[in-house]
Amino acid sequence: MPPVATPWRARLAVAAEPWLYLSPSLILIALVMLLPLVIGISYAFQAISLMNPFDSGWIGLQNFSTLMDDAKFWKSLKNTFHWTLASVVLQFLLGLGLALLLNRGFHGRKLVQALVFLPWAVPTFLSALTWSWLFNPVIGPIPHWLAAVGILSEPYNILSDPDTALWGPIIANVWFGIPFFAITLLAALQSIPNDLYEAAAIDGASAWQCFVKITLPFLAPMILITVMLRAIWVANFADLIFVMTGGGPANSTQILSTYIFTTAFRKLDFGYASAIAVVLLLLLLAYAALLLRLRKSLKMVDS
Template sequence: MTLAAHPHAVRPLRKRIADASEPYLYSAPALILIIAVMLVPLVLGISYAFRDIQLLNPLSGGFIGLDHFRALSEDQAFFRALRNTLWWTGASVFLQFLFGLILALLLDKPFAGRGLAQALVFLPWAVPSFLAGLNWAWLFNPVIGPLPHWMHALGILDAPNNILSDPHLAMWGPIVANVWWGIPFFAITLLAALQAIPRDLYEAASIDGAGPVQRFLSITLPFLAPTIAITILLRTVWISNFADLIVVMTNGGPADRTQIVASYIFTQAFRRLDFGYASAIALVLLVLLLAYSMLIVLLRQTLLNKG
């Protein structure tokens, strides 16, 4: 009777084990690789933050407790990099999101040649980031690029100089390059979300007499909100970790004005080969990003619960 009540219990043990392990077999190769190449190095990296690790010094490697963090708390360059990171990330994410949302809304309307237009405006994302950096560095260079001359003609610049060598303006160079490069990411994800909104909702709303602005506020935005939250979260984390453009365009200069935490870590690790200190900075960055992510996830949860 018990057997009849639990029909799966009569299946042979071997078959049951095989069934239960099947999903694990599918995901094992990916998992093993992620653990070996990402998780183990992360744990090692965290341990480096408490050790004296210098690549060229064979005597290094001992545990030094919190020494790196003590040094870090007095490191003015680090705090400057932290402020620069806020500015770099905030401006880049905001502008990418704004222009990406507008582009997604424009592309959501059917029109002749939409496929081609979409392929062309998404193209910057395919440009390798180092090349995007070099390309924009060239565009800002008055010797071979038109931008300084145009900005001079428009009265934005007093003289056609390279803004990348002007300490007060230099950060705008990588930000502009980053916005150009990152708009497609927002546009692609937001466009995908837009196309998933049931069309009859809009029809029903216009029959009820809702204008375009009202339809946008009461249908589009609420539907997009979860996607917006998750893409902004991902992009913020990626961009604050994203040193390529800055390393290529300004290398942190002039006078450290464009040094962000990620490029500062890179400098510590590769120019000075001080892996211990670099890991300590990276750990601080990781903790800050985790705190930020948790905040956004909580916010999203409360918003979803309310809706």
């Protein structure tokens, strides 16, 4: 028998118990994520470049004022909006369509579901490489198809044309992201009570009326949260563009996150990279705050 603990020690043991289970997670997250986050924010106000190791120190807001005059930054900002908006809207619409299709039973539904969700499992770097190969006229069919239907004058690589290059990664991103929306929206669809549709059918509602009056309102909370999370994720998502175009040609596909990565990785200018990252963080926070307010006011209208 263990000795009976004194009351205060017993109380301490009870209070400490959950923290015992949490401590490995908390220590790792604090050391590997939160501490570097704080250091990273402090970098934004310093000159830290591994190329000029002796020219470092606190410089206040100088990184940010350089940023204001940096045409590449403004271009990346504009591209970030374009990239995020086009990717998320297309992923969402096509994902919703797929979820609605899969929500009805048909022969081979399970197999179809496994196949259409497959792109989500493909490692990003591989999706990026595969799509850049598909767009390459030497080994890829897409330029030849586009030329055949008259969209392109001749089969060339749309990734090397500044006017069209951003659509390459967007299409790859849509391919990769449809399953995410399909999975989450399908789960939400399957939790809508069936008797609602039966009642509507008795009342003679059309399919479109059912969709607008029953399906959409039920999906709305899930749509809001998935679109919000996905947009933040896509805005931060540098891998696809970095592998497919590296931000080129002529920065036509540079978004803020690829600009951060290339500044840190190729130029080793950590101060400037961190300043861009801080701007991106602020933009995302503003966006999240806006959406959460929207959600609140939607709920007020509801009740």
